Amino acid sequence: MTLSTSPRPRALQALLHEARATLGAPPYGLLDLDAVRANARELTRRAQNKPIRIATKSIRCRAVLDELLTTPGYQGLLTLTLAEALDLHARGYRDLVVGYPTTDQRSLRRLADDEAACADITLMFDCAEQLDFTDAVLPPERRPMLRVCLELDASWKAGPLHIGVRRSPLFRPDQFRSFAAAVARRAGYTLAGLMAYEAQLAGVYDGGHTPRAYGVRWMQRASREELRARRAAAVAAAKEVFEPEFVNGGGTGSIPYTAADPQITEIAAGSGIYAPGLFSRYRDLPLRPAAFYACPVVRRPAPDIVTVAGAGWVASGVPGRDRLPTIAQPTRLHFVANEYAGEAQTPLQGPDAHTLAIGDLVLFRHAKAGELCEHINEFVVVTGDAGMDRWPTYRGDGLVLQ
Incomplete structure (x- = not known):
């Protein structure tokens, strides 16, 4: 209905x-808790047995997080900020990845003072300047090792055209490998995982019969083909430096595509639990x-x-x-x-x-x-x-x- x-x-x-x-x-x-549970089951069905890491910024309610973490198929949290990750860790949550780089000095100091939190929280990096900033706040000799997730730019580019969100500057596999090697040489960091969020596939609605809708579907077909090959090459390049614990990708709108990618070990999703108004504009959701x-x-x-x-x-x-x-x-x-x-x-x-x-x-x-x-x-x-x-x-x- x-x-x-x-x-x-x-x-x-x-x-x-x-x-x-x-x-x-x-x-x-x-x-509507019945709808929450039905949506949670639907997302795991679409994930084809790959675990879903919960994107907490799309939930923002601990009782809903608890509901999902006791549902088969959900494993770990992807937080918006380090402060949020630290708050959740203090309340007993584990396996937290901070989805965005941080310049929150107070939270970085809190993290350094908590060895258990350093072991359970993974930070996001995509350039040397972020490492420099972190080291200026927390010199490596004065803190535990920090867990690192590297982010690949998963957007689609055709000539001057850029479709997707402007996140990481690491677009080519050789850039990805070079930065992984730079992190590996750096004191105080341990490489843990990889991420590539395909916003132009997960976050752009494709329903309807307008010129825009047909254009979006054409773009998404082209982007899926390009990203599949480039992500595989980037993961292979990173593996020349370290063996990642996880390779994260996706969002609610792209779960079937992301799940079918053999490089992906887990999928990030959260919005689909609430199914907000924008989701009425998606096909096949x-x-x-x-x-x-x-x-x-x-x-x-x-x-x-x-x-x-x-x-x-x-x-x-x-x-x-x-x-x-x-x-x-x-x-x-x-x-x-x-x-x-x-x-x-x-x-x-x-x-x-x-x-x-x-x-x-x-x-x-x-x-x-x-x-x-x-x-x-x-x-x-x-x-x-x-x-x-x-x-x-x-x-x-x-x-x-x-």
Whole structure:
């Protein structure tokens, strides 16, 4: 079923209405645990027996991380920051890879003071300047060995065209080998793993029959062929220097392709657990919307318009309508053209406005996954038709990622 025809958001909306007296002030975060579990199973099916390392920035809730880590097929965490990795390690989590280079001096010093954390946390590097920065903060003779993951630029380039995200400067296999050798010669570091995130395959939606959609699908076919050969060459080049413990790649949108690559030993994924609004624009991604937020109707400026408090939680990325939240319930509402989603208020227009009273809740889906959790302190967690719990987000735990 599609979201528009499924009764599930209506049932969640009704349960949330009934629980409002005990929840405090809106807006509310809402998590459908049955959908979370169904999505978790679907991702492991698509991963074809390769373990999934959980991309924590797409989750940002420890109780959901715990749920996934007890699900067969999930192993290890890919964190956004070193501070996050250290916080999770202090709470008992192990096998953490920091997905981005760090210049957080305070966290680097905390890491150096904790030999166990140094053994369990792997840092990301892709240039000598990052090593120089780290050594200036933590001279090698004053700290334990630091575990290193090298990142390959997995974007697609055709002449002057660059498709993908601008992450690592290491694009060619010979560059990858040279940097691996430079790290191996450097005191205080131990090479642990490799990463190549194909954002143009995992993070670009391909659904529809527009010229853009056909162009995206053509680009992705070409990119898949190029990356398969280049990644194999890069891994082989790195293996001339060291034997990696893991080779990480992928994201929710590219799991089948990434899983089929024989070089890959694990897949990074997280967004698919919540199945945010952008995922409705992908082809062949049978996931269930699991994370919502609810805002109350506070005004009725016209018979066919209601205004809700807040709701304007716009996603990061290239500005556009696809970064706006999706109205999940009631379904026959749309944004007002000259206002759209606002920080203080959001007017909504359509036939279902006639059915809403002051105080009624409207359900939204954020365009992205974990970014929702930067706005809420907890999820109201619904299981089945009535079971309900409350799970703090990172924000509710006092952890802010950026």
